[in-house]
Amino acid sequence: MDKNVNSELAKRKNGIVNQFDSAYISARIPESYNQIILINPVRDTTSVAAGYSDTLIYDKLEKRHSVYRQLCFTIIYKTEIYRLRIFKSLEESDQLIVRIFLMMTILVFIIILTLLFLNRRSTLRAWNVFYDTIEKIKNYNLNSHEQFSLKKSDVKEFDELNKVLLAMTDKIKTDYFNLKEYTENASHEIQTPLAIINAKMEMLLQSGDMNESQYKAVSDAYEAANRLSKLNNSLILLSKIENRQFPESKIVDPKILIETQLEILEELLLSKNITVEKNYKEPLVIQMNPYLAEILFSNLVRNAIRHNVEGGKIVIDFLLDKIVISNSGLNHQIDEKILFERFHKSSTSTESLGLGLAIVRKICEVYGFTVQYEFKNDLHCMKMNFKANSDIQSIK
């Protein structure tokens, strides 16, 4: 800035020198120091500090001192030497700088804001289709029979994405329904011959003219066929849960379900002398499929009875968002990893299918519950945590 001012002053100096040369000096005394030329006669040029410098001058109009840049120089006019001083207010240029800076900043700010606004509007319009697609995928339910359709977009990429998605969902849907059909058909095809085997065996048992070993053989075959059919049913149930084919959802009360199971199995509890301790402290309801809920608690309760010992006990605890069903049994820890595996059987009950807990875990997986096993105080505890339930529901 100083340079600019200096060169400006230098220019004016040239002008003044010219004016002096033409012997013309204005009679008017300017008001502002910007235009005032102070001329003093001096004896010789050496006593004059020629050059640029800053100086304070009392401004009569504004009644205060202001900073001025001055240029001091000498000229010789008709053998007389004069010292000339000219000024330029520095305050003005300071203010100018500030003003320019402010202006620029505001301008840039306005431009940025406008750009942001425009950008947001145009992207919103363009991404609208994209967000719509995401929303639809979030809510996508294989089981629903509604047509899965996506909005058309002007953006080529989004259009392409939607096309690919549509193709993918179509493929998944057909695969899914093929699989569903297959499991149902498999169930049907296997159950019918099994029904025939069972019916024929039962008729054979009724015929009456068999000796003991023949009876035993028929009875064993009959039971094996029955087990096969139960196994088949359980596996189909597992795959149905996996395929999430139980979309219906209701509020269920675990307390009622557990009580019902205990009532059905009352005699079994009595015969084994099992005492049941119930602590329904916290009221608890779960949002899930009622049929699956029944299977879930039935499996847990029956499991607790099946693996119990003579004179043992079952403890049912309702905590906040948690249900813990504990039972006495063999006095050693069971490996949690294999406990929930399919076809894992404890040595005490060879007749069980080994699918009960696998079904429990699968149901929990589908609903986002957690189920944990723990061996504590000589009790085998199954801890169910339903907390994640509400989150899962809202995501769906």
Added chain:
Amino acid sequence: MKILVIEDEKALAESVIDYLTDEGHLCEGVNLFSDAVEKIELYQYDCLVVDINLPDGSGLDLITLLKKKSANTGVVIISARNSLENRIEGLEIGADNYLTKPFQLAELNALLKSINRRVNYSGCNQIVVNEIKFLLDEHRVFVHNKEVILTKKEYELLMFFLTNKNKVITKMGIAEHLWGDYMDSNDSYDFIYTHIKNLRNKLLKLGCEDYIKTIYGVGYKFDLS
């Protein structure tokens, strides 16, 4: 009781018909949807045993057709499909019960007996078998006119025996009838044994004859012969 069995698997239909005929029912069997329609149009039945998946139609349509003609006829669905929707749909259009294949013939028979009581003896709530008398509505049993105090399960067990009298009933059949599908451990069979022992003792105490015969390794028989 006049029963029509609609089942496309001939071998299964045969067994069902044999068992039910043996129980003293008048039993007819058809394998096709079209034949069943003809039979339902022409004759009057007390009960229908119907498979849902028939080669030329759905058993559910047969039930709708039947209910239009005579709403009081009993219906038992036997289906290989253990799907909840099917079950609910069947019961909604008027079926009395839904059995999933494979089922116990004794169980089917017990269901038919209770339907029979509803259809034919709606006023009567008493069954008398020799010295045993049942008051069905009150769930009470008398032997020589003296009441036997039975638990709920013992009562159900005795009913199950009576509806399948002179038939061999397997331990598994009993377990399933009393405790549902999940009873599949060996312990429960021992448990049935003690249960039957208790029932037998209660009956014998009041001078009832020992009808419950043990068929070793297989099950039991309520022998009236």
